[in-house]
Amino acid sequence: MVIAIAWRNIWRNKLRSLVVIIAITLGIFAGVFSTAFMKGMVDQRIESAIENEVSHIQLHHPDFRQEDKLKQFIPEAGQKTDSLYEIEGIEAASNRLSSNCMITAAGTGSGVLLNGIHPEDESRVTNIHTKIVEGSYFEDIPKRIKPLVIGNDLADKLNVKIKSRIVVQFADVHGNPVSLGFRVTGIYNTDNSVFDKMHVFTRYQDLQSAMGVPEGAGHEIAVLLKDNELLEEVKTQTASLFKQQEVSSWKDISPELSYLNDVMGQYMYVIIVIILLALLFGIINTMLMAVLERVKELGMLMAIGMNRKRVFFMIMMESVFLAVTGGITGILAGYGITEIFGSTGIDLSIYAEGMAAMGWEPVVYPAVELETLAGVTGLVILTGIISAIYPALKALKLNPAESIRTE
Amino acid sequence: MSIIEINSLTKVYNSLAVPVHALNGIDLSFEKGEFAAVVGPSGSGKTTLLNIVGGLDNSSSGKVTVDGINLENLSSSQLIDFRLRNIGFVFQAYNLIPVMTAMENVEFILQLQGKPKNERKERAEQLLTAVGLEERMHARPSKLSGGQQQRVAVARALASKPKFVLADEPTANLDSKSSENLLDIMEQLNKEENITFVFSTHDQRVVNKARRVVTIEDGKVKSDENKS
Known part of the structure; x- marks a missing residue:
C-alpha cells in the first residue's frame, strides 16, 4: 500500500512531475542514442577493418x-x-x-x-x-x-x-x-x-x-x-x-581499433552518468518540494504510527518512480529510434570524404546492446534512490505534533 | 485501574525568549469508557496535554502512564509503534491521505499493523458502515464533505482497536449539523463498544455531550466536572 501511495503521490502535481519525467526522458534518450550512434560507427569501422584489411588473425614469421x-x-x-x-x-x-x-x-x-x-x-x-x-x-x-x-x-x-x-x-x-x-x-x-x-x-x-x-x-x-x-x-x-610462427589477432595488429572497441563500452556509461548527475539535482529539487508541501500529511502519517523506515521508503519510491518512468521512456525511445536507424542507416554522405580519410563509413547504422540498456536502467534506479536521500531525511526530521498544526 | 494516569505533569517551552509554562503540574486520570472533554481558552495548554498523552511530545517533568506503561521509558521508534497499537487520533483538519479512498485510508492503519488483506477489508467496511459512509467507501477525501471526512477519520482512529481515542478539536472545522452527526456517532460508539474518547475542544456542543468536562487554564486543572 505504501508503494501505491508513492505512485499516486507523484501524480498529485502532474505538471511538476511531468516536467521532471520529460527531462529524464530526453536526457536518457540523448545518452542512449548518441552512444548507439558512436557504437554503430565503431562497430562498422572494426568490421570493415577485419573484412578488408587485417582479418581476425594473422600468422607471420x-x-x-x-x-x-x-x-x-x-x-x-x-x-x-x-x-x-x-x-x-x-x-x-x-x-x-x-x-x-x-x-x-x-x-x-x-x-x-x-x-x-x-x-x-x-x-x-x-x-x-x-x-x-x-x-x-x-x-x-x-x-x-x-x-x-x-x-x-x-x-x-x-x-x-x-x-x-x-x-x-x-x-x-x-x-x-x-x-x-x-x-x-x-x-x-x-x-x-x-x-x-x-x-x-x-x-x-x-x-x-x-x-x-x-x-x-x-x-x-x-x-x-x-x-x-x-x-x-x-x-x-x-x-x-x-x-x-607469430600469431596475432586484429587487436594486436591494430591496437587503436581494440582500444576504440574497449572505450566504447565505457563511453556510454560515462555519458549516461553525466546526464544522470545533472538530472539528480532536478529530482532532488522536485522531491524536496513534494516533501515540504506535505509537511502536515507526513506529520499525520508519523502520528498515527507510520514508522521512519516506511516514511523513508515511501519518499524513496516516489523518487524512484519519477526516475524510472522517465528513464524507461527514454530508454525505449532511444532503443526504438536506434532500431529504426539501425536498419535504414543515417546517411552522412555529405561528409563522406572526411570520414573516409579516417576509415569511417558514410552511412552509419547505430547499434546498442540490450545488456547496456539493462545497465542504464540500473543506473536510473540508483539515481532515484540517491536523489531521495536528502528529501527523505528532511521528512524524517519533522516533529509530528508540530507538523500537524502547520497550515 | 485507570487507562490514562497523569501525575504532576509540566511542560516548559524554553525555545522562546521567555520560557513558557504550557502545563504547570497536571494531575488527572481517565477510566476505560469515558467520554471526556478537555476545555479551556486558547493557549491554556489543552493541545499540549493531548500531545503528551498521545506520545507526540515529551513532558518536562511528571509522569504519564497509559495502561500501565510509562511513556517516558519508550524510545521514539517505540513510541511510534505504541501510538499505532494503542491510540486513535482524530485531528481538527481531518488529515486523511488525499490520494487514497475512504476505504484505503481506514485500511492503511491496519496494514501498518500487519493485518491480512481480508481482515483489513472486513474491518474497514464495518467501521465505515458504522459511521454512515457505506455509500462513499470508494471516494477520495476531496470528493467528501468536511463532516464525511471527519467520520472517515473517526473510522480510521478506531480501526486499530485502540485503548482510547484522542480527538483534538474534532468539530472545529464543521458546520453544526455535521458536528451533531459526528458527535452522535462517537457517542454511540462510546456507549455500544465502550470506546474511550478524550476531546480537546472549544465547542459548546461537544461540552454538552461530554459526560466529563475537565477545564484547564494557565496549564492547570481549574475544574473537573463529572456529569454522570
Missing part, C-alpha cells in the same frame, strides 16, 4: 616485423594454410606474399604495400573483391599480362586507368633490385582512403619467383573466423599448432 622483412617468410605457407581449416571456428585462410615497394606510372610514383595473393582464397577472407569499381578482380586475365588491382585513390594519384602500365620496384630476398611491369586490371574502393592509397594486389604466381622466395612460401597468412567471439580461443589454438 616471428621476425617479420624487422626491417628486412622480405626474407622473413613462412616456409610451406600454402600447406599450413590448408591445415588451418582443421581448427574449428576458422571460416577461411589465405596465404600472401607482401613487400614494400615503389610503384611508378607515367612520371609519378608512390610507396605502397604490394601483396601477392591467391584470388580465390583471398576473396573468402577479405571483401576487396566486392569493392571493385572498375575492371575486375583477377578475372579473364590474358596470358602474358601481370595483373594489378589498385585502390581508386591511388589510381587518381598516379593518374592511371584500367589497362595502364605500371612499374613496380623492390628488392628481392638477396637484396637485388627487381623491376616488374604490370597492367592495371582492377580498381577497388573501400571506405578507408588511407588503405586504398597504400595497398595494391597481384597474383601470387606473378610475384613468387621475382621475389626469390621458395614455391609455397608466404609472408602472411590471413585468417577469417566464423565469429569474433571466438577470437582468443582460436588464436590460442592456432598458436599451439604453429609454434614457429
Whole structure:
C-alpha cells in the first residue's frame, strides 16, 4: 500500500512531475542514442577493418616485423594454410606474399604495400573483391599480362586507368633490385582512403619467383573466423599448432581499433552518468518540494504510527518512480529510434570524404546492446534512490505534533 | 485501574525568549469508557496535554502512564509503534491521505499493523458502515464533505482497536449539523463498544455531550466536572 501511495503521490502535481519525467526522458534518450550512434560507427569501422584489411588473425614469421622483412617468410605457407581449416571456428585462410615497394606510372610514383595473393582464397577472407569499381578482380586475365588491382585513390594519384602500365620496384630476398611491369586490371574502393592509397594486389604466381622466395612460401597468412567471439580461443589454438610462427589477432595488429572497441563500452556509461548527475539535482529539487508541501500529511502519517523506515521508503519510491518512468521512456525511445536507424542507416554522405580519410563509413547504422540498456536502467534506479536521500531525511526530521498544526 | 494516569505533569517551552509554562503540574486520570472533554481558552495548554498523552511530545517533568506503561521509558521508534497499537487520533483538519479512498485510508492503519488483506477489508467496511459512509467507501477525501471526512477519520482512529481515542478539536472545522452527526456517532460508539474518547475542544456542543468536562487554564486543572 505504501508503494501505491508513492505512485499516486507523484501524480498529485502532474505538471511538476511531468516536467521532471520529460527531462529524464530526453536526457536518457540523448545518452542512449548518441552512444548507439558512436557504437554503430565503431562497430562498422572494426568490421570493415577485419573484412578488408587485417582479418581476425594473422600468422607471420616471428621476425617479420624487422626491417628486412622480405626474407622473413613462412616456409610451406600454402600447406599450413590448408591445415588451418582443421581448427574449428576458422571460416577461411589465405596465404600472401607482401613487400614494400615503389610503384611508378607515367612520371609519378608512390610507396605502397604490394601483396601477392591467391584470388580465390583471398576473396573468402577479405571483401576487396566486392569493392571493385572498375575492371575486375583477377578475372579473364590474358596470358602474358601481370595483373594489378589498385585502390581508386591511388589510381587518381598516379593518374592511371584500367589497362595502364605500371612499374613496380623492390628488392628481392638477396637484396637485388627487381623491376616488374604490370597492367592495371582492377580498381577497388573501400571506405578507408588511407588503405586504398597504400595497398595494391597481384597474383601470387606473378610475384613468387621475382621475389626469390621458395614455391609455397608466404609472408602472411590471413585468417577469417566464423565469429569474433571466438577470437582468443582460436588464436590460442592456432598458436599451439604453429609454434614457429607469430600469431596475432586484429587487436594486436591494430591496437587503436581494440582500444576504440574497449572505450566504447565505457563511453556510454560515462555519458549516461553525466546526464544522470545533472538530472539528480532536478529530482532532488522536485522531491524536496513534494516533501515540504506535505509537511502536515507526513506529520499525520508519523502520528498515527507510520514508522521512519516506511516514511523513508515511501519518499524513496516516489523518487524512484519519477526516475524510472522517465528513464524507461527514454530508454525505449532511444532503443526504438536506434532500431529504426539501425536498419535504414543515417546517411552522412555529405561528409563522406572526411570520414573516409579516417576509415569511417558514410552511412552509419547505430547499434546498442540490450545488456547496456539493462545497465542504464540500473543506473536510473540508483539515481532515484540517491536523489531521495536528502528529501527523505528532511521528512524524517519533522516533529509530528508540530507538523500537524502547520497550515 | 485507570487507562490514562497523569501525575504532576509540566511542560516548559524554553525555545522562546521567555520560557513558557504550557502545563504547570497536571494531575488527572481517565477510566476505560469515558467520554471526556478537555476545555479551556486558547493557549491554556489543552493541545499540549493531548500531545503528551498521545506520545507526540515529551513532558518536562511528571509522569504519564497509559495502561500501565510509562511513556517516558519508550524510545521514539517505540513510541511510534505504541501510538499505532494503542491510540486513535482524530485531528481538527481531518488529515486523511488525499490520494487514497475512504476505504484505503481506514485500511492503511491496519496494514501498518500487519493485518491480512481480508481482515483489513472486513474491518474497514464495518467501521465505515458504522459511521454512515457505506455509500462513499470508494471516494477520495476531496470528493467528501468536511463532516464525511471527519467520520472517515473517526473510522480510521478506531480501526486499530485502540485503548482510547484522542480527538483534538474534532468539530472545529464543521458546520453544526455535521458536528451533531459526528458527535452522535462517537457517542454511540462510546456507549455500544465502550470506546474511550478524550476531546480537546472549544465547542459548546461537544461540552454538552461530554459526560466529563475537565477545564484547564494557565496549564492547570481549574475544574473537573463529572456529569454522570
